[in-house]
Amino acid sequence: MCTLALLGTVLSVGGALVEGQQSKQMADYQAKAYEQQSQADAQSTAFEQSQERHKQDLLQAQARAQAGASGVGIAGSPTEVLAANARQGQMDLKALQYSSQLRQNSLNTQAAISRFSGRQAATASIFKAGGNLIPGLSGLYDPTKAVTFGKGAFPPPPGGLSTGGLY
Structure with missing residues (x-):
């Protein structure tokens, strides 16, 4: 009976520790x-920015060609329009980068939270294992079967009969 109780305690403690390690592994993954x-x-944002730059370069070239074809010199108003378009293009590129950085920060924060949760699960499993160990081991002790000092190891004979001693 004692070995079955001890085996149950060992399995309970081991199961708690394995559960914590599996939770930690899952959080790490x-x-x-x-x-x-x-x-x-x-990487996706870098590609989007490259595409946007290419698109803006084409639009700028097209605007210069239209201004040149109209017979108007590239000075004054057309230059200001081209510069304004270039500034807007830079703002669009910066908006793409900012949005990407926000998403990356959020994902990196989630990764850190996941790792923290894994460490917490591993720590909790140690306490759970200890919580299973103490009652399991204390359940192995049966005071009615324990040897006590000052008394014999064997129970008294039935009916209180004496064994013929000189008491």
């Missing part, structure tokens, strides 16, 4: 996924 999403977002 989730954190890695968030970090990969962050990197993918940065």
Whole structure:
């Protein structure tokens, strides 16, 4: 009976520790996924910015060609329009970068939270294992079967009969 109780305690403690480690592993995998999403977002934004720059270059070239074809010199008002378009294009590029940085920060924060949760789960499993260990071990002790000092290890004979001693 004692070995079954001890085995149950060991399984309970081991199960709590394994559960905590599995929770930590899952949180670490989730954190890695968030970090990969962050990197993918940065790469995607870099590509979007490249496409936007190319589009703006084409629009600028088209605007200069139209101004030149109209017979108007590129001075004064057409130059101001081209400069304003270039400034707006830079603002669009910066907006893309800012939006991407916000998404990356959010994903990196989620990764950090996930790692923290994993560490908390691992720590909690240690306390849970300890919580399972103490009652399990204390349940193994049966005071009715324990040897006490000052008394014999064997119970008295039935009926209170004496064994013929000189008491």
